[in-house]
Amino acid sequence: MGFSHEERKMYINENLAPAKKSLLKRVNDEGKTAGYKFLWTQHGAMCTSVTKPCIDSAELSARTRETKHKVPGGSNLPVTARRTLLRSINKTLVKRVHEVSDQIHLRGELEHIKRVLKCNNYPSHKICTELPPTWNPRVGQPKARVVLPYLGAASHKIQRILREADIEVRHSSSNKLQSALTTHKDKRNSKDLPGVYRIPCECGKVYIGETGRSFNTRIKEHKAHGRRDEREKSAIIDHAHTHDHRILWDESRLVTRVPYWYQRRAREALEIEEHNTVPQDSGLQLSNIWLTVLDKEANLPN
Template identity: 30%
Template sequence: MIPIGKKMQLTQKTNMCLGHKKGLNFALTPKDVPTLDIITSIEETCQKLSEDVSNEFRIRSKMILEKPLKIKSNISKEEMLALKELKNDKDIKILPADKGNATVIMNTGDYNSKISNLITEGQYTKLNKDPTKNTPHFIEKLTTININSTELLVSFDVVSLFTNVPVDKTLSIVRNKLENDNNLKDRTKLNVSAFMELLTLCIKTTYFQLENDFYQQDFGMAMGSSLSPIMSNIFMEHFEETYVKSYINKPKIWWRYVDDVFSIWPHGQDNLTDFLNFLNNIEPTIKFTLELEENNKLPFLDVMISKNTEINSNFQTNVYRKKTNTNRYLNFNSNHHLSIKKGVIKSLYDRAKLVSSNVNFFNQEKDHIKNILKENAYPINLVDRAFLQIENPSHNNQQRQNPVANMTIPYIPGISEKLKKLGNNFNIRTAFKTNNTLRSILTHTKPINKEQNEKNCIYQIPCQCGKHYIGETSRPLDVRIKEHKNYVRNYQVDRSNLAQHVWDNHHQINWKEASIIQKEQNFGKRKLKESACIQLNGGVFPNNVFPVK
């Protein structure tokens, strides 16, 4: 954990909730079985099966769900109380750091001040309303290169690339590429002007929310936009083709991975300084920093590259960790299926195998992996068994058939494993999800919506007779409630079953007590949950909905 701010100190409750290598990805076991979510996933899966198969799968799933289950919490009562206090503490902000899997804790005042300064000093305008490849590829390429003792290992970093890309210039580059693309008509019916109009709209209508205000970015590409890496790469390719390749003293190697560049420089350190100055005087907003090898070593991505100084040869490599690295991984006690935790072990092993250029480096990294996983509560015997399984894979596995359906269900120990096993018997591939993480509980940078402003939900509206109308909407709930009120007021009984109920029975609706039963983004799942809620809770009008058997 990283406390930021002069007066920011880690309290006992903070250490209790976020210490012991938990991290914000730590998932809590739920208090109760989320039956509605599981039923919805089962019903969604059954729609992809034949009637006979779906009925059998549904019946056998029901038998699993009907067995009583007491869920054991994976945190103590003291930790739960501390978590509630921390969640309700409005004086602090808890955020994930952008690197190292660390957790940042700030005073709310300091957080708002820093964000306000960033907005004031940066290229942002307040709005009136809400309007590369990777390490394996790098290692593979590195093995093909030889280096001599006079050549320098260098890395360049483009400072804040996304937010400093000149958007208009990049759009001009894209237009030029499209206008000279002889095969464009084979890939799209859009002409160049229409394509550019849509692209410009997507790029220039990005905004973000701070508290209750909205801001638009005035320059550069937006962080988090799926178009930002594509447009940034287009600009940088043009930059490299135009300037880097034409420079009189060209680098021997110039490999860029988004905003990080690995280079071999054969022209001496003085000329390297001239080259850096040249790069930084081309485009006003595009600036490079430089890191030079030390003791014949240079870190790049997650690889430490070492020159083989005994002969003019290629390199030695081993795993590199930045100073900001916390050695925090998914905690073994987190409410995730065991396969996910084994996946953590395998990913660390695979990286060690890939990056380590000799046996000594590899064995050192394996020992390090064991130590850090032990700190994250992994049993050492489990880690050892996982290593053996990776090193001695079984060849007895029969080739699996393509699944007839996929099913994603919440992970509940004692239930989810049984449903997965049942699914295997029907050739259904089952995946697990966890929602109740410390991040979802503690990290809130946007104001919390009032319940009736929420979208994508299943809701209920109580009547004086004791029954509830249950419905679903993708729009804000208060908008949907206004529609119901208008239907009742204007006797539009053909538009609303709720209006029909009011006029047939002369009842009064308690509009102020309308509430959300559950939120659901997916339309199909939302309709299924609406149907299930009507049948489970005795909704007023269970008509015209998907049948839930």
């Protein structure tokens, strides 16, 4: 076969001949009609089953030998750490089986986990296939939950009484005048927030834009485009250079704070529609419904 005489591992992948591949397709089509849910090949033969297929001893032995390298044993770890690792692997596998298996195949899957762990030299008395109660979402859940304002010692007494009736109590802080008037957080400067902004020109027109970064950063970029004469990158710079107008940088401001991109684009389009803007991209295409609403608001008396 062209191999040298030195010893090396060889892996043989089972593959069907063209005739059997065609037969496999026909069996698969007929099996679906007859209600067979499972179809697989084994040792060159085709097998079908209505229920989940069982694994023979030869295939199980091969699977567990492969799994032996996949299930870590932590042989180089300290004894305590190795025991913790083995226990956590066992619990994780059992938890996963309980989550994804139905009641028909649950017992078979748990037995398979037990066989695989034994083949990986797990102690038999340490293998557990029962689901801990804390992992079962249907166990340990209270009948109801209530949220009550915290009133000191009285709240704890009420909590103990309701706990006997299997009602979970959660406490919330009461509203105080101090919490309404003061805050522990420093207010951010509006120029450091993202949103929709406007830059006015001395001719009375404005430029409307949006940014996901801070307003100050975007203004600095517009100014940099003006210094480098990059008119194609800023509509307000192009307007000022074309008509020899002065941009009123000091009167630039953030119209509204909008942290999300799509909402910013929609608000930008609304502001462009409402203001007398310099020639610029109109932004997001608005529905005619919005245009009708804006026209009605413009005609309302002050």
